[in-house]
Amino acid sequence: MSDWTPKLNPTVDLRRLPLNAEEGFVLSRLDGHTREKDLPALTGFPPDKLRDILARLVSQGALLPGTEAASPVNTVRPPEAPAPFTDHPAPSLDASDTEPLPEAESSDGSDDDAGATDDVPEAVLGDYRKLFETRLHALPEDQRVALAHGAEDPELSALCFDPVPAVIKAVLENSRVGLAHARLIARHHRNPVGLEALVARAAFAADTGVRRFLVRNPQLPAALFRRLWAMRRLMEHHKLTVDRDVPEQTRRTARELLRQRFSTGPSEEKVELILNTEGRALGALVGMPVDGKTTSLLCGRTYRSPMLVQNIARWSAAPPALIAHLLKQELVRRQPQLRMMLARHPNAPADAKRA
Known part of the structure; x- marks a missing residue:
């Protein structure tokens, strides 16, 4: 397959296209950065079949044509019945799960990178959930475990909504499982045992999308959070402490870790934290x-x-040398209220207090 990177056509309303289930699924896996040759591992489709699907999507206008796009093996689209678990002809792909952080602060290597966004639209998530609730949930647990070991999408993605840890472990043992499935589990699974199994896979635990959903999962154990975030940068800890999408229990643990890391972390990170938050931290x-x-x-x-x-x-712990340095700043000299605040600090120089 080629190095072509399939990208959605922003001028086309995907909801108006006669997409089938396979085409909608492939679209849900496109992030605008993944190359064609890497998509088989992400979608589970063989290269030839995936090439056909991409060619059909280009011909319908759903994808922007690329000069590197391979010619389709078969451009004739066979008639297909609509997927039995969806109530609409095509998923809406204009919904985004990306949410802004509470503070516009920079941080190298933090988990708010663009790669951390969820690439599965809400409409497709609803299809997966409906498939699980209407067709899979009624099966006995042992049958769901057996199915999860060898399932393909969309059933594999639907099983990521299973509340039973044994099923989640079976999903993770499936050779077709990928980051998209790991993010579904991190976001929707509500059993600490299943989350432990997810984090046991190092490649999944390192993914920014998985981590983003894990810290928003109310069932994330404090011990597991500590293990994942113990050595993260101070700015990343601070962002979690003020993120309202993070459960209070996890924010409390993040505050504890922030204090622990501040006492032992690199000086450069401490300065970065103080300056980038304007001292709010x-x-x-x-x-x-x-x-x-x-x-x-x-x-x-x-x-x-x-x-x-x-x-x-x-x-209260501001060092005396820093208080003295601030008193010499032009900003402080021009604003008496700032000078008064610094002069009243317990660590202020004696001559400043007299003044």
Whole structure:
């Protein structure tokens, strides 16, 4: 297969196209970055069949044509009956599950990268859930386990909604399982045992999409969260503590980890956290002192943000050298209220308090 990267046609309303179940499924797996030759592993379709499907999607206008796209093996589309578990001819692919973070803060390597977005539209998720509820859920557990070991999509994706950990383990043992299935499990499975099985697969545990859904899963065990996030950057811990989509139990654990990591983490990360949040993160770090290197890095900067200076002034553990440095800043000299706040700090120089 070619290096062509299939991309959705933004000028076409996919809901108006006469797509069959296979075409809708392939569209649900396209993220605009995955090359054609990598799609068989993601969709479970053989290369020749996938090439036919992509060619039909291009001919219908669903995909943008590419000069590298291979010619179809068979351009004649056989008549197909609609999938028995869907109530509409084609899934709506204009829904997005991407949600903005609560603070516009930069962080290298964080889990809010574009690759972390869920690439399965809500309409397709509804089809999978309906298939499970109407056809698969009624089967005995041992039959669902056996089915999960050898199932193909859409049944394999539908079984990701199964609440029984044994079924989820069988899904994960299926040779066709991929990141799309792992993200479904992370998002919708509500048993800690099944989530443990998911994280046991290192490739899935490292995926940003899987991690994003895991931290929003109310059944994520605190011990498992600690194992996944113990060595993440301080900025990533902070973002979880203020993300309202994260359950309170996980946010509480994130706050604990933030304090632990702040006491032992690299000085550069501490400075990044304080500066990028304009000191807002210091509210969760009451009583947490900083080392000499962190102080030196903070004192080597020019400060132009009143909010940052105010938050440092409210930080009881602010080092004396940093308070003295802030008192010399042009911003503080021009704003008496900032100077007064710093002068009242317990670690302020004696001459500042007298002034």
